[in-house]
Every structure is written in structure tokens, then in C-alpha cells.
Amino acid sequence: MPEAVLQRAAAEMLDWQGSGMGVMEMSHRGKEFGAICAQAEADLRQLLAVPEDFHVLFMQGGGLGENAIVPMNLSRGGQVDFVVTGSWSVKSHKEAQRYCQAKVIASNADSKHTRMPDPSTWELSADASYVHICSNETIHGVEFQTLPDLAALGSQAPLVIDFSSHVASRSVDWRRVGLAFGGAQKNLGPAGLTLVIVRDDLLGHALDICPSAFNYRTVADNQSMYNTPPTWAIYVAGLTFQWLLQQSEGALTGVAAMEQRNQAKARLLYDFIDASPFYENKVSPDCRSRMNVPFFLVDETRNDDFLSGARDRGLLQLKGHKSVGGMRASIYNAMPLEGVQALVDYMREFERSHA
Amino acid sequence: MPEAVLQRAAAEMLDWQGSGMGVMEMSHRGKEFGAICAQAEADLRQLLAVPEDFHVLFMQGGGLGENAIVPMNLSRGGQVDFVVTGSWSVKSHKEAQRYCQAKVIASNADSKHTRMPDPSTWELSADASYVHICSNETIHGVEFQTLPDLAALGSQAPLVIDFSSHVASRSVDWRRVGLAFGGAQKNLGPAGLTLVIVRDDLLGHALDICPSAFNYRTVADNQSMYNTPPTWAIYVAGLTFQWLLQQSEGALTGVAAMEQRNQAKARLLYDFIDASPFYENKVSPDCRSRMNVPFFLVDETRNDDFLSGARDRGLLQLKGHKSVGGMRASIYNAMPLEGVQALVDYMREFERSHA
Incomplete structure (x- = not known):
């Protein structure tokens, strides 16, 4: 999290x-x-x-x-289309089956989640209540x-995006979205706050079994x-919104500035x-x-040496998810370009x- | 919240x-x-x-x-008995009807929620999955x-208690309880953390529609x-647990000390x-x-004067809930005896x- 946010939260405690x-x-x-x-709401809207x-x-x-609350509110118990592109959308699809006919209309499983299925190939249902995608998959490192x-x-179906892991890292084209949801803990603040941004016409159709809360x-x-x-999580997220609004890169500010910064960070690492x-x-x-970069050493017998040397330099949490193996660098909004440069320097050395 | 907890949270930010x-x-x-x-768990258990x-x-x-999660986990879709004693248990009963046959087996509505129905008069069902009570009703100021x-x-039914508003103000006789739940924000920490303490044999019977989360x-x-x-809410609640464990009144410590202190606070106010x-x-x-003391001025035309004078003395949030009217003093764990004494002094003056 941005140090300025933490300092203000401490000062106002x-x-x-x-x-x-x-x-x-x-x-x-x-x-x-x-x-x-x-x-906080006004700043997030901006x-x-x-x-x-x-x-x-x-x-x-x-x-x-x-994963349960969306289908309880939007599915009307009917058909819902799922695009399965990695661990998170697999979980979303599985959970939705409790509440609706959840159909996989596209998957990248045959590529081991390394390619996004081209939308022109999606077998969209005629009567789906909505279409679900995870717009960034943290474990497999694929992003729309x-x-x-x-x-x-x-x-005509509204698009539902799970943008937990890249919210506020880039702009959102709301003309293409009916609902976006995400936990705040990756880019927006502390754990314990969930953000839902939903178009007005999608409200009011919840199943009877949907909890009032x-x-x-x-x-x-x-x-x-x-x-x-x-309350606390909303307050800290609000401080983070203000910090984000104050960020700039040249003439760009806010999310546009973050997007440019995130592109530069990702390019540096992928190019290397x-x-x-x-x-x-x-x-x-x-x-x-742009948020999660999984990578492998071609010679995987050196994995432990690599991680150990990284830790010595203060480069933490680089071990890949157990379902994928290898390494993973998560370079969320709060990670500066210098942090990615330090990783690349270490990888080069x-x-x-060892080559 | 205890100042020591806030200071430590700020220092470790x-x-x-x-x-x-x-x-x-x-x-x-x-x-x-x-x-x-x-x-935090170990301290709470102690x-x-x-x-x-x-x-x-x-x-x-x-x-x-x-109110939804308990019946989704425990009702098995069957019969559940509710004791309705004020606003919170009314809400719990209403919500449970989405998931089970929720039967009111006792109510204090005829006394306008000023008396607890005697358990010997409860019409307990033979086959209830559980019996729900709200062990302290904040709005009406009644407590078991x-x-x-x-x-x-x-x-044979397990007792479910909603102890949100008096958890850690007194001891719990777990031999009589199957599940206790409560938001942490009254006595235990910040909003955003819900505590559930549940007996092992009650797990594993959730309805299919219960969200995995x-x-x-x-x-x-x-x-x-x-x-x-x-995470933050658990951390702050943990600091509060440690603070509570350190409290003492004579030979008593922890919740026993708080219980004695809360009894003294309540006695001072009710006796006056x-x-x-x-x-x-x-x-x-x-x-x-012992947590929520609703009271009325016999001459209610003086209510605004009373509240205005209280505010001038820094005695805040004394206006009663709109459904009941009058005044309400909430004297949770963090309120010291001196705070109640200040209220009584003001009321006497x-x-x-004005008499």
C-alpha cells in the first residue's frame, strides 16, 4: 500500500x-x-x-x-454463460451452478490457460442472464x-467482470459492462471490502434465497x-482513491497515469x-x-537457488502458485517501476x- | 474503543x-x-x-x-424455533423464512418488548433444527x-444466540449453546468482522444453496x-482481546472483571x-x-432540551431509536464507570x- 496512505491512517487513528x-x-x-x-464513493466514481x-x-x-452473490442477484435462476480462463473463473463457474444453469461457452483449458479464447468463437447463449469473465487471472497471468x-x-446479455486483481490499474469501458466486482485488497485497500459497480437496470431481480444483506x-x-x-476498510480505500487521483505521468493523471506506469512496468519485465x-x-x-507475471527458469533445478537469492535482496513472494509452479511476480499498482527494475537486475545477474 | 488499542494500531501501522x-x-x-x-483465536478462546x-x-x-447464513448452515430446510424479543430477533425470524419453517414459539410483543418470555412457557417444537434467541436487544434494552x-x-435442539451487542460483557455458559454469532463492532473491535463460535457436530449440514464463502x-x-x-479487523480485534484479558477488578480478570464493571455501571444508571x-x-x-439502557423523561416535551444540554457536556448519541423514542444510553465494554457517572450527574442536574 502507498506509504502516504498508511501514514495518514496512523496520524488520524x-x-x-x-x-x-x-x-x-x-x-x-x-x-x-x-x-x-x-x-470515497465520489472519488471512486471519478x-x-x-x-x-x-x-x-x-x-x-x-x-x-x-461468486454466489452475483448469480443470486442476476441469474433469475436461468442460463448464465461463463468464459473459463483460469483458476478464478473456474471457481466462479463452479459456485454459480448452485443457483443457475451455468454453461461454459469458451475455455482456454486446451492451451493450459496461456491464451484468451477469441470472443468471435464464443458460443453465446440466446437467453443468458449474463456473461461472466474474470478480466485478469492472477495465477495464470492472463488478462483481457x-x-x-x-x-x-x-x-443482449450484460457482461459481468471479476476485476478483483486489476481494478484501478487501467480504465474500464463501462459501455461493455453490466456489473464489475472485486475484493479491494489487491489495488484499492485493505482486505474486508468488496466493491460492486452495477448498472441500475440489473437490480431488483434477486432470487428469494438471496440474503437481504x-x-x-x-x-x-x-x-x-x-x-x-x-467502515475502516472504506476509509482506507478512500485514502487510496485520493492517492490514485493524485498520481501523474506527464499529462496523464489518476487511472490513466497508473495504466501508463503499469504498461511500462510490464513491458520492462516481459521484454527482459x-x-x-x-x-x-x-x-x-x-x-x-500487467499485474501478474508468471515465469519459469528453463532449468527448473535452479528454482530454489533463484528464490533464495531473491529473498536475500528483499525480493519477496516470487514463488509461483502451486498449481502452476515456477515463479510469479505480482506488480500491482503500489509496486513502483524501481521495484520491477530491481527484479530484472537480479534476474540478469x-x-x-548460472547460465 | 480502548485508547491503548488505537495507539498500538497507529504505532504498528x-x-x-x-x-x-x-x-x-x-x-x-x-x-x-x-x-x-x-x-487472536487463542486469546478469544481464553x-x-x-x-x-x-x-x-x-x-x-x-x-x-x-441471519441468512445460520439457517443456510443449520436448518437443514426443516423447522426452526424463534423467540422474538425485539427488533433484532424480529429481523432474524423474517430472514430465516427464506430457508426453513421459522416458527415463533415465544414473543414479548404483548409487553412491547419490555419483558422476556419465561422459557417454561416456550412452545418448543419436537423436531426443531435449532432455537434462535437474541441474547441482548439493543433497541428495546432487554437481555437474557x-x-x-x-x-x-x-x-434436544441446539441454542443459537445472537450475542452481537453484549459479547465479552459477561461469561457464556457454553453447555447451553450450540452456536453464537455477532458482529465485532460493539464490544470487540472494528466493523467488518463477524464472529461465529459453533459446536463441531453442527457443521457439515449446509443447504446446497449456501455460498461456499x-x-x-x-x-x-x-x-x-x-x-x-x-485481516485488519482481525488484528484490531486481537489487540482488543489482549486489552480485555489485562483488565482486572479486585481478584477478577478478563470477562469476569468486565462483567463486574458492567453490572456496576448498569446498577448506577438504573438505580438513579x-x-x-x-x-x-x-x-x-x-x-x-447491561449494555443498552432506554429511558424516558416523564415529560417528553423536554426531550430536545435534555439532548441539547447533554451534547454541550460531550454526552453524545443519547437519542433513543426512532422505533421506541425517548433516550438510550449504550454503555458497552469500552465505556468506563466515570462515563456513566457523568451521565447520571447530568441527569440529576x-x-x-426542570422539575
């Missing part, structure tokens, strides 16, 4: 802006927290250019919770560089305060890997994730001394 | 115990957060004397979420001073980390109200809440000058 109380002590119905929550006809909901339960245009493919209509009608909201005979990334270049 | 990272920056799967979470055959689950969704002994009443068996099998847990012809509490003395 016992007294938020002269109110005499810390954020964790506030009633969620008081005017102080109301101001914090309203500002940051992601959220259109007026979308609701911003601050919820609990995480991305895994939303461009969101699919379902309308252009002849579908997770009914989007109820949450929206109560400004995310039907349930006591995760591609140019090296010592390392390998197996993902097709047109769908490589390790190659020289 | 950027560097938890020399780890080089703050708690909000930790992976929930790392050894640092693993240690925080394990310590604090509430939780038996070995109960699981402690750190969840999300709040008490209102649990003693938990009902269902076995002694001839029932809220399936107690799944949560328990993954040490509350199936889903990314609300009962002795005054100017103020009134309508709740039967044997079920008065207001009475003298």
Missing part, C-alpha cells in the same frame, strides 16, 4: 479531522462516517469514470462471496487487454448501510524475459497480464552467474 | 513488529498474519472460555448476514440475564482463510432512574440490558433545574 474520535470508533450512521463514505446509471456498492464477502463487446457479437437492491437503496459496513534464453513466459503476448 | 510491513500490507497466507490470526469442541470462525457479513437451558426444558464447514476447514479474511420521578425505564428489572 485517535482523532479524525478534529472530530475527537477515530474512524473505528464512529457510528456508521453518524455524519462523520457519512462524509467519509460519500467522499477515478474509474463510473457512469451515472451505475451504483457503487461497498460490500463484504470478497470475490469468493460474489480489451473487454469483449457482447453487443457487437449479437448478444447481499441483495444489491437493498444495499443500493440503503447507500451500502443496510448492514453495518466495513522474452530476450533471455534462461527465463520463459508461456502466455500469448496479446493476453499477458542470476542468469549471468 | 507501517511496521508490524519489525516485519518491515504493516498489517494491511500482509498476505493473509504469510507467517506474520498467520501468527496474528492464531493469537477470554470467553470457549470449549475445545467449538470452532472459532472469523467471517464477514455482519449480524444481518448471519441467564441463557435458557433447553435440555432442562426437554428439547459462508459454509461453516468450509470456513472451519480452512482456518477462516478459504476467503481472504478481513428508578429513584427519580422525572425519568422512567419500562423494562422489567429481571431482564434489563437537569431534573433539579
Whole structure:
């Protein structure tokens, strides 16, 4: 997380802006927290250019919770189309089967999740309540560089995107999206806050078995305060929104600046890997994730040496997910270019001394 | 919240115990957060004397979420008995009807929620999956001073208690309880953490429609980390558990000390109200809440004057809930005896000058 955000949160811990109380002590119905929550929503709307006809909901339960909450709210018990592109969309598809006919209309399993299935090949259902994609898969390192245009493919179904792992790393084309959801912990703040951004016409169709606390209509009608909201997490996410709005790269600000920065970070790392005979990334270049870069040493007997040397340099959490193996560099918004440069420097040195 | 807890959270914001990272920056799967979470559970078990055959689950969704999550996990779609004693149990009963035959077997509605229905009069079902009570009702200010002994009443059903608003204010007789749930925000920490303490034999019977993220068996099998847990809230709750363990009153420590302190606070306020012809509490003395004390000015035309004078003295949030009217003093664990004394002093002075 940005150090400036942490410092401000620490400074305001016992007294938020002269109110005499810390954020964790506030009633969620008081005017102080109301101001914090309203500002967070306004800043997020600006940051992601959220259109007026979308609701911003601050919820609990995480991305895994939303795997159930989305179909309970949107499926109407009917057919839902799933595009399966890695571990997260596999989980989403499996969970949705509790609530609807969840059909896999495209998959990249035959490529071991290293290519995104071309939208023109998707077998879109005529009557799907929605189409689900995970727009960035953290474990396999594949990302939709461009969101699919379902309308252009002849579908009227709204697109649901799980953008947990790359929210605020790039802009969102809301004309192509009906609902976006994500846990805040990757790019936006602390764990315990789930963000749902949903178009107004999709509310009001929840199944009877949908818990009131997770009914989007109820949450929206109560400004995310039907349930006591995760007040601290909303506050810290709000500080992060303000930090993001203040970022700039040349004439670009906010998410546009982050997008340029993230592209530069990803290019630096992928270019180095591609140019090296010592390392390998197996993902097709047109769908490589800017957030999560899995890579392999061609000689995997050196894995432990590589990780050990990395740790000595303070380069942490580089071990790949157990289902994939190898290495993985997660280069979220808060990771500066210098951090990626340090990784590349280490990889180059390790190659020289071990090739 | 205790100032010592807030100060420590602020001091550790950027560097938890020399780890080089703050708690909000930790992976929930790392050894640092693993240690925080394990310590929090151990401290909570000690604090509430939780038996070995109960699981402690750190969840999300709040008490209102649990109104659905409990019946999804425990009802088996069958009959569930509800004791309706105020606003919270009314909500719980209403929500449960989505998942089971939720039967009201006792109610205090005829007394306008000022008396607890005597357990000997409850019409317990022969085949209920469980019996639900709200052990402290914040709005109406009624509390079960003693938990009902269902076995002694001839029932084999486990007792479910919603103890959101008085957890850790007194001891729990776990021999009488199958499951206890509560949001942490009243007595245990920040909003965004839900505590579930459940006996092992009650797991494994969830309905198919229960979301995986809220399936107690799944949560328990993954040490509350199936889903990314609300890491910061668990950390702060853990600091609060340690603070509570350190409290003492004479030879008593921990919750026993808090219970004695809470009894003294409640006695001070109720005794003053009962002795005054100017103020009134309508709740039967044997079920008065130690946490939430609703009271009325006999001459209600003076309500605004009373609240205005209270505010001038820094006595905040005394307005009663809109469904009940009058005043309400919430005297949770973190409120010291001196705070209640200040309220009583003000009430006495207001009475003298307005009687």
C-alpha cells in the first residue's frame, strides 16, 4: 500500500479531522462516517469514470462471496454463460451452478490457460442472464487487454467482470459492462471490502434465497448501510482513491497515469524475459497480464537457488502458485517501476552467474 | 474503543513488529498474519472460555448476514424455533423464512418488548433444527440475564444466540449453546468482522444453496482463510482481546472483571432512574440490558432540551431509536464507570433545574 496512505491512517487513528474520535470508533450512521463514505464513493466514481446509471456498492464477502452473490442477484435462476480462463473463473463457474444453469461457452483449458479464447468463437447463449469473465487471472497471468463487446457479437446479455486483481490499474469501458466486482485488497485497500459497480437496470431481480444483506437492491437503496459496513476498510480505500487521483505521468493523471506506469512496468519485465534464453513466459503476448507475471527458469533445478537469492535482496513472494509452479511476480499498482527494475537486475545477474 | 488499542494500531501501522510491513500490507497466507490470526483465536478462546469442541470462525457479513447464513448452515430446510424479543430477533425470524419453517414459539410483543418470555412457557417444537434467541436487544434494552437451558426444558435442539451487542460483557455458559454469532463492532473491535463460535457436530449440514464463502464447514476447514479474511479487523480485534484479558477488578480478570464493571455501571444508571420521578425505564428489572439502557423523561416535551444540554457536556448519541423514542444510553465494554457517572450527574442536574 502507498506509504502516504498508511501514514495518514496512523496520524488520524485517535482523532479524525478534529472530530475527537477515530474512524473505528464512529457510528456508521453518524455524519462523520457519512462524509467519509460519500467522499470515497465520489472519488471512486471519478477515478474509474463510473457512469451515472451505475451504483457503487461497498460490500463484504470478497470475490469468493460474489461468486454466489452475483448469480443470486442476476441469474433469475436461468442460463448464465461463463468464459473459463483460469483458476478464478473456474471457481466462479463452479459456485454459480448452485443457483443457475451455468454453461461454459469458451475455455482456454486446451492451451493450459496461456491464451484468451477469441470472443468471435464464443458460443453465446440466446437467453443468458449474463456473461461472466474474470478480466485478469492472477495465477495464470492472463488478462483481457480489451473487454469483449457482447453487443457487437449479437448478444443482449450484460457482461459481468471479476476485476478483483486489476481494478484501478487501467480504465474500464463501462459501455461493455453490466456489473464489475472485486475484493479491494489487491489495488484499492485493505482486505474486508468488496466493491460492486452495477448498472441500475440489473437490480431488483434477486432470487428469494438471496440474503437481504447481499441483495444489491437493498444495499443500493440503503447507500451500502443496510448492514453495518466495513467502515475502516472504506476509509482506507478512500485514502487510496485520493492517492490514485493524485498520481501523474506527464499529462496523464489518476487511472490513466497508473495504466501508463503499469504498461511500462510490464513491458520492462516481459521484454527482459522474452530476450533471455534462461527465463520463459508461456502466455500469448496479446493476453499477458500487467499485474501478474508468471515465469519459469528453463532449468527448473535452479528454482530454489533463484528464490533464495531473491529473498536475500528483499525480493519477496516470487514463488509461483502451486498449481502452476515456477515463479510469479505480482506488480500491482503500489509496486513502483524501481521495484520491477530491481527484479530484472537480479534476474540478469542470476542468469549471468548460472547460465 | 480502548485508547491503548488505537495507539498500538497507529504505532504498528507501517511496521508490524519489525516485519518491515504493516498489517494491511500482509498476505493473509504469510507467517506474520498467520501468527496474528492464531493469537487472536487463542486469546478469544481464553477470554470467553470457549470449549475445545467449538470452532472459532472469523467471517464477514455482519449480524444481518448471519441471519441468512445460520439457517443456510443449520436448518437443514426443516423447522426452526424463534423467540422474538425485539427488533433484532424480529429481523432474524423474517430472514430465516427464506430457508426453513421459522416458527415463533415465544414473543414479548404483548409487553412491547419490555419483558422476556419465561422459557417454561416456550412452545418448543419436537423436531426443531435449532432455537434462535437474541441474547441482548439493543433497541428495546432487554437481555437474557441467564441463557435458557433447553435440555432442562426437554428439547434436544441446539441454542443459537445472537450475542452481537453484549459479547465479552459477561461469561457464556457454553453447555447451553450450540452456536453464537455477532458482529465485532460493539464490544470487540472494528466493523467488518463477524464472529461465529459453533459446536463441531453442527457443521457439515449446509443447504446446497449456501455460498461456499459462508459454509461453516468450509470456513472451519480452512482456518477462516478459504476467503481472504478481513485481516485488519482481525488484528484490531486481537489487540482488543489482549486489552480485555489485562483488565482486572479486585481478584477478577478478563470477562469476569468486565462483567463486574458492567453490572456496576448498569446498577448506577438504573438505580438513579428508578429513584427519580422525572425519568422512567419500562423494562422489567429481571431482564434489563447491561449494555443498552432506554429511558424516558416523564415529560417528553423536554426531550430536545435534555439532548441539547447533554451534547454541550460531550454526552453524545443519547437519542433513543426512532422505533421506541425517548433516550438510550449504550454503555458497552469500552465505556468506563466515570462515563456513566457523568451521565447520571447530568441527569440529576437537569431534573433539579426542570422539575
